[in-house]
Each structure stands twice: as C-alpha cells, then as structure tokens.
Amino acid sequence: MLKINNLSANIEDKSILKDFSLNINPGEVHAIMGPNGSGKSTLSNILSGKKGYEISGEVLFENNNLFELETEERAHKGIFLAFQYPLEIPGVNTNIFLKTSLNAIRKAKGEKELDAIEFLKLVKEKARELKFDEEKLNRQLNVGFSGGEKKKNEILQMSMLSPKLSILDETDSGLDIDALKVVSDGVNTLRSKDNSFLIITHYQRLLDYIKPDFVHVLMNGKIIKSGGPELALELEKKGYENFN
Amino acid sequence: MTEQIKTDFEKIIKTSAFSEKDVELKKMYLNKFLETGFPTRKLENWKFSDLSQIIKKNIGELSFYNDYSFTNKVDTSIFVEGIEHNKIVFINGKVEKVDFTHEDHDKIEINDDFKFVNRLEDDNSLISLNNAFTNKCYKITVKKNYTLKKPLVVYHSTNNKIKSKNFNLKLEFQLEQNSSLRLIDLFNDGSENNFINIFYNFDLKENAILKNYKIDKAQNKNIRYSYNNIEQDNNSVSETFVLSSGSNFSKNEINCNLKGEYSSAFVNGIFSLNDGQHHEIRTIINHLVKNTKSYQLIKSVLGKNSKSAYQGKIFVDSKAQKTDGYQLSKAILLDETSEFNAKPELEIYADDVKCSHGSASGSLDENSIFYLMSRGLNYQQSKELLINGFLLDVVEKITDTEIKNLVKNMIGLKE
Structure with a gap:
C-alpha cells in the first residue's frame, strides 16, 4: 500500500530524515517510536503533503507517486493524518466542516454526496461510538475544545472518512486513560484486511490497546531497529538513550 | 472644476423651483465647498485616501448638472426578494418612490420639503457640497411608540438618463420616543464612474432603536462617500453594520453623539476587497454624558492591490463617567500588495471609564x-x-x- 524508499528530508539545511525506508501492506499496523526530534512528525507531515521540506527519495501510495499529488488529492486517495496538534478554526462549524470534507472525498471517489439528513445520521452514530459530545458538533471547529476532545475529534473525522491509510501522530499524548481507550476502540473498529495504520508515539502505552504488527524505532531520521510488539516493551524498559 | 461647478450650479438654480432663501443657502454652501474643494491627504481625516486625487484618477472632470424635471421609471428588478419591506428609491440622486405600504400611515410622517440646517463639522467640504446640490431632502419621522413592522430599504440606483458625474443624496430621520426602525441601504448601482455623496442624519429620542445596515456588495466603478450623523437621547440604541465591498472607492463616516444616559452605539463592519479597491470606515463616537456604551468590530479581507483603512475615534467628555468604549479591528491580507491601516484614537477626559482598542493583521x-x-x-x-x-x-x-x-x-x- 505504502512504499517509502530512501526518503530524505531537509528543512532550512537541517537534515531530518535520512534515507528512510518503510513498507506498509494492506491491513498492517505499524508503530514508529522515537524520541523528540527524531523526525516522526516530519514523516507524517511529508506523507500528508505539507509544504516547506526539501525532499529526495520516493514514496508510492498504491503505486501513485505521492509527491505528484496535492494534499487534498492524497486525502481523496485515502490518506488521513490525525494531527498531533489539531488546529482551532474560528467561525467554522464542526458539522459543516465534516460534511464538506466527507463530501469532497466522496465526490473525488465518484460516490454520491450525502445530504444533510444522511450526514447527520452518520455523524451522530460515529460520535456516539466515540463518546464524543454531540453538542460539540455544532460548535466552532476545535475552538475551546480540551486537548482530549481535540484528539477525539481527529478520530471522529477518521472514522467518518474511513481512510485506507491512517497516520496517527502522537494521538495518545494529552489523553487520559478513559479517552485513550475510546480512541483505541475507534481505531480498532476501523481495522480490516484493507486498512492500514501508521502509529507514531513516544510511549508503549497506546500499543497495549492497539496491537501493532510491526514496531520501528526511529532515531536521528533513520529506523535503527524493527521488530514485533515486543520491541516496544524492550524500548520502554531501556529508554531511548540506552537503546543503541 | 471651479468653472464647471459654477455653471452647473447656475443651471440647476434656473431649472429648479427653489425659494429665494433656499438659493441663498445653497450658494453659501457652494462657496464654502469652493473654499477648500475636495479633501486631500493634508487633512488628518483623509490621510489614508486623497479623495481629490482619487476622483481625478478614476473619473477625471466631474460634472454636476442633472435634470430633475422628469420622472424616472422605477426598475422593480432591483428590489430585494424574500423579505417584505418598505422602500425609498433614489434614481440619479432623485427620490422616485417612497413606499411605506406595510405601516400604519398615521405613525409615519414624510416631509419632502425639509430644510436642512448644517450643525455639523464645519470643515467638511463634502457636506457643504451635498447641501449645495441636493435636489430635495426628505424627512421621515417615526411617531412615538411605533415600531416599523417591516424594514425600510433605501435603493441607491441610476439609469442611463444620468447626466452628471456627481450626485448628492440626503435623508433625515427622526425616531420619536420608544420608536424603532430597521433601515437597509442597498447600493446596487451599476453606473460607471460617478462620485456619490450621501448624507444621513438620525435623531433618536428616548428609548428609540435604529438599526442601519449599509450594504455595498455589487461590483461597481463608483466613488462613494457616506456620512451618518446619529444623535442619541437617553437609553436609545443605534446599530450600524457596514458591508464594504462593491465600489471602487468607498468611505463611510459615522459620527455618533451619545448625549443621553444609557444610550449605546454599535458599529460593525466588513471590508471584502480586491483588485485595486480602496475602502475606509471612520467613526467618531462622542460619549458626552454618564453611563454610555459603544462597541466597534471591523474586519477586513484584502485581495490583490486592495487597501482598507479604519479610523476609529472614541471621545469621552469629562462629564461622561462610567463610559464603556471598545473597538477592535482585524485584517487578513491575502496578497503582498494588499494594505490595511488602523488608526485608533482615544481621547478621554473622564477618570472612571473603561475604554480599550486593539488591532491585528496577518496573512491566512x-x-x-x-x-x-x-x-x-x-x-x-x-x-x-x-x-x-x-x-x-x-x-x-x-x-x-x-x-x-x-x-x-x-x-x-x-x-
């Protein structure tokens, strides 16, 4: 599904990713763990199409060259990024935003756009599953939401858009234990033989709830070790510093 | 310009039926205008926009004569749909329709022979120009305790019979005790390159409520200046909303005298500009007695080569304790070539007041x-x-x- 070959990324002459390679097949859950500044967020930004990086290497998503696609085209093709810091968008109603987003993607896929009633039915159902306060759907997008609510909103968007590849950028940070469980349930519901996940995190904790197939340790822009879920436990015990 | 304006003025006097006294008054105003002419950047009030230059650049020579002896046909296609309303229709600067069908007729008084006395900024040459050339000034009085059932829409339109490159409109409103008026000014004028000079005076008695929505949305090549003077007695409320978007150049001035206790004034505005447009809002809120309130919020979205300016003044008299005055302006600049100017002015002579201002601008x-x-x-x-x-x-x-x-x-x- 996603093939990253020798990806290097610089920002203002600072090298962040160095010859980074990763292969994600349909249905797989990959976790990337790494200390602050190891390049985790840069990776997720580049996959979603954020500008401002000098890039070399190749990224293929279902055999499309990702670098030839605009940010919104990547979303249309099924890439979703749950932001580490979801943005507050004043004056934009959450429901209107969700509907615009869902219909933009449905339209691009050649599916019928949802009308207001169909949309509301769907969003209410998803919100209930995620224990997301329905009243917040009528508020301005993320404005005045707590850290946990913002993260839940990301997962709500993800479950609405049902992407093929979901990238979760430190979705666990800022969540209490109950919210962590709800969010994980949301992810697990979406797991299927077709959908893949790339989970970026500092801590092993999230991986207790979302069982990864592969764990990769990222340091200084490179994967230094890959393995199964046991790698996360080892990392938790040793810490990043002593890991090498 | 001087020769043209004098000739046109004489022509108007000859073809109209103004009384001798009116003619004297008009001459006086014309001379007053001629003393200073159109405002230039030298005046503090016009430091962001040199009207004299703007007129020269966009229109060239102005002409002032219009034939008001015949009746223009009202084009009903300009009327707003989906909202029942009363109407005043200006065509080429002349009132062609005054229609209050939705109201009790004994609750509204319409006087078409109102003698306007200028009690305002003596140095405002555009008001002098307006006084010299206005064809007729209507005065609308809303009687005590009456709330208009439907809004009043004032249509500012032109047709191809227009001769001049300048026309001047004037309306006078009196809102008696406990009365209320919703007024929409609709500038859906498709004429090209005219200088339109509008003057409104509002007199709000105790507990009166005025809501004035000024909508300049349709793209047009006009240069427009509008001055609202609002006098407010005890407990009266004025709400002014400006949508500044359609004209090539537009300046809205709002002068508000809060002279009755617990009176309040709200001014909110949007600039949405593009392609070389240049718009401005200038407000002067005079807090003249105790316990008055004003609130202003102005936002700009500025595209290529466009420019907006907001000059907001809050004046607090030494008697005006417990004044609550607030103003905020924000701008989004969509292009490197767009420009936003804010000039907040707080002039405060009382010590127990709450006044604040703020301004922020940036890109998306x-x-x-x-x-x-x-x-x-x-x-x-x-x-x-x-x-x-x-x-x-x-x-x-x-x-x-x-x-x-x-x-x-x-x-x-x-x-």
Missing part, C-alpha cells in the same frame, strides 16, 4: 489551510472556509435575524 494561516486540505478540501475551498469563519462573528453581531440571514446569503456565508 498556512497551517490551518494544510489542516483543511488534509481533509480533502482543495485550496480554494479551504481559503473560503477560513475567510468565512473569520468574517462570521461580525455578521453574527447583526441583531435582526431576518436581515442577518439576508446578509449571510448575500455574501455566501454558511453557519
């Missing part, structure tokens, strides 16, 4: 755009959503739900 937030695009919206959709969101809270300040929805539809705002 790229991170927010990235966030929206990562959800499948294209750049244009993301940009529009952010701009709508930015402007929404100004529109939300419109207290009349019916008109709020009308404005939202006009500018394509979704909730």
Whole structure:
C-alpha cells in the first residue's frame, strides 16, 4: 500500500530524515517510536503533503507517486493524518466542516454526496461510538475544545472518512486513560484486511490497546531497529538513550 | 472644476423651483465647498485616501448638472426578494418612490420639503457640497411608540438618463420616543464612474432603536462617500453594520453623539476587497454624558492591490463617567500588495471609564489551510472556509435575524 524508499528530508539545511525506508501492506499496523526530534512528525507531515521540506527519495501510495499529488488529492486517495496538534478554526462549524470534507472525498471517489439528513445520521452514530459530545458538533471547529476532545475529534473525522491509510501522530499524548481507550476502540473498529495504520508515539502505552504488527524505532531520521510488539516493551524498559 | 461647478450650479438654480432663501443657502454652501474643494491627504481625516486625487484618477472632470424635471421609471428588478419591506428609491440622486405600504400611515410622517440646517463639522467640504446640490431632502419621522413592522430599504440606483458625474443624496430621520426602525441601504448601482455623496442624519429620542445596515456588495466603478450623523437621547440604541465591498472607492463616516444616559452605539463592519479597491470606515463616537456604551468590530479581507483603512475615534467628555468604549479591528491580507491601516484614537477626559482598542493583521494561516486540505478540501475551498469563519462573528453581531440571514446569503456565508 505504502512504499517509502530512501526518503530524505531537509528543512532550512537541517537534515531530518535520512534515507528512510518503510513498507506498509494492506491491513498492517505499524508503530514508529522515537524520541523528540527524531523526525516522526516530519514523516507524517511529508506523507500528508505539507509544504516547506526539501525532499529526495520516493514514496508510492498504491503505486501513485505521492509527491505528484496535492494534499487534498492524497486525502481523496485515502490518506488521513490525525494531527498531533489539531488546529482551532474560528467561525467554522464542526458539522459543516465534516460534511464538506466527507463530501469532497466522496465526490473525488465518484460516490454520491450525502445530504444533510444522511450526514447527520452518520455523524451522530460515529460520535456516539466515540463518546464524543454531540453538542460539540455544532460548535466552532476545535475552538475551546480540551486537548482530549481535540484528539477525539481527529478520530471522529477518521472514522467518518474511513481512510485506507491512517497516520496517527502522537494521538495518545494529552489523553487520559478513559479517552485513550475510546480512541483505541475507534481505531480498532476501523481495522480490516484493507486498512492500514501508521502509529507514531513516544510511549508503549497506546500499543497495549492497539496491537501493532510491526514496531520501528526511529532515531536521528533513520529506523535503527524493527521488530514485533515486543520491541516496544524492550524500548520502554531501556529508554531511548540506552537503546543503541 | 471651479468653472464647471459654477455653471452647473447656475443651471440647476434656473431649472429648479427653489425659494429665494433656499438659493441663498445653497450658494453659501457652494462657496464654502469652493473654499477648500475636495479633501486631500493634508487633512488628518483623509490621510489614508486623497479623495481629490482619487476622483481625478478614476473619473477625471466631474460634472454636476442633472435634470430633475422628469420622472424616472422605477426598475422593480432591483428590489430585494424574500423579505417584505418598505422602500425609498433614489434614481440619479432623485427620490422616485417612497413606499411605506406595510405601516400604519398615521405613525409615519414624510416631509419632502425639509430644510436642512448644517450643525455639523464645519470643515467638511463634502457636506457643504451635498447641501449645495441636493435636489430635495426628505424627512421621515417615526411617531412615538411605533415600531416599523417591516424594514425600510433605501435603493441607491441610476439609469442611463444620468447626466452628471456627481450626485448628492440626503435623508433625515427622526425616531420619536420608544420608536424603532430597521433601515437597509442597498447600493446596487451599476453606473460607471460617478462620485456619490450621501448624507444621513438620525435623531433618536428616548428609548428609540435604529438599526442601519449599509450594504455595498455589487461590483461597481463608483466613488462613494457616506456620512451618518446619529444623535442619541437617553437609553436609545443605534446599530450600524457596514458591508464594504462593491465600489471602487468607498468611505463611510459615522459620527455618533451619545448625549443621553444609557444610550449605546454599535458599529460593525466588513471590508471584502480586491483588485485595486480602496475602502475606509471612520467613526467618531462622542460619549458626552454618564453611563454610555459603544462597541466597534471591523474586519477586513484584502485581495490583490486592495487597501482598507479604519479610523476609529472614541471621545469621552469629562462629564461622561462610567463610559464603556471598545473597538477592535482585524485584517487578513491575502496578497503582498494588499494594505490595511488602523488608526485608533482615544481621547478621554473622564477618570472612571473603561475604554480599550486593539488591532491585528496577518496573512491566512498556512497551517490551518494544510489542516483543511488534509481533509480533502482543495485550496480554494479551504481559503473560503477560513475567510468565512473569520468574517462570521461580525455578521453574527447583526441583531435582526431576518436581515442577518439576508446578509449571510448575500455574501455566501454558511453557519
């Protein structure tokens, strides 16, 4: 599904990713763990199409060259990024935003756009599953939401858009234990033989709830070790510093 | 200009039936105008926009004569649909229709021979010009305890019979005790390159409520100046909303005298400009007695080569304790060539007051755009959503739900 070959990324002459390679097949859950500044967020930004990086290497998503696609085209093709810091968008109603987003993607896929009633039915159902306060759907997008609510909103968007590849950028940070469980349930519901996940995190904790197939340790822009879920436990015990 | 204006003026006097006294008054105003001419950048009030140059550049020589002896046909296609309303229709500067069908007729008095006395800024040459050339001044009085059932829409239109390159409009409103008026000014004028000079005076008695919505939305090549003077007695409320978007150049001045206790004034405005447009709002809120309140919120969205300016003055008299005055302006600059100017002025002579001002400007937030695009919206959709969101809270300040929805539809705002 996603093939990253020798990806290097610089920002203002600072090298962040160095010859980074990763292969994600349909249905797989990959976790990337790494200390602050190891390049985790840069990776997720580049996959979603954020500008401002000098890039070399190749990224293929279902055999499309990702670098030839605009940010919104990547979303249309099924890439979703749950932001580490979801943005507050004043004056934009959450429901209107969700509907615009869902219909933009449905339209691009050649599916019928949802009308207001169909949309509301769907969003209410998803919100209930995620224990997301329905009243917040009528508020301005993320404005005045707590850290946990913002993260839940990301997962709500993800479950609405049902992407093929979901990238979760430190979705666990800022969540209490109950919210962590709800969010994980949301992810697990979406797991299927077709959908893949790339989970970026500092801590092993999230991986207790979302069982990864592969764990990769990222340091200084490179994967230094890959393995199964046991790698996360080892990392938790040793810490990043002593890991090498 | 001097020769042209004098000749045109004589022509008007000859062809109209003004009384001798009126003619004297008009001459006096003409001379007053000629003493200074159109405002230039030298005047503090006009430091962001040199009207004299703007007229020269966009129109060239002005002409002033219009034949008001015949009746223009009212083009009903300009009327706003979906909202029942009363109407005043200006065509080429002449009132062609005054229609209060929705109201009790003994509750509204219409006087078409109102003698206007200038008690305002003596140095405002545009008011002098207006006084010299206005064809007729209507005065609308809303009687005690009467609330108009439907809004009044004033249509500012032109047709191809227009001769002059300048026309001057004037309306006078008196709102008696406990009365209330909703007024929409609609500038849907398709004429090319005219200088339009508008003067309104409002007199709000105790407990009166005025809501004035000034909508300049349709793209046009006119240069427009509008001056609202609002006098407020005890407990009266004025709400002014300006949508400044259509004309090539537009300046709205709002002068508000809060001279009765517990009176309050609200001014909210949107500049939405593009392609070399240049608009300005200048407000002067005079807090003259105790316990008065004013609130102002102005937002700009500025495209290529456009420029907006907001000059907001809050004056607090030494008697005006417990004044509450607030103003905020924000601007989004969509292009390197766009420009926003804010000049807040607080002149405070009382010591127990709450007054504040703020101003912020910047470009569209790229991170927010990235966030929206990562959800499948294209750049244009993301940009529009952010701009709508930015402007929404100004529109939300419109207290009349019916008109709020009308404005939202006009500018394509979704909730």
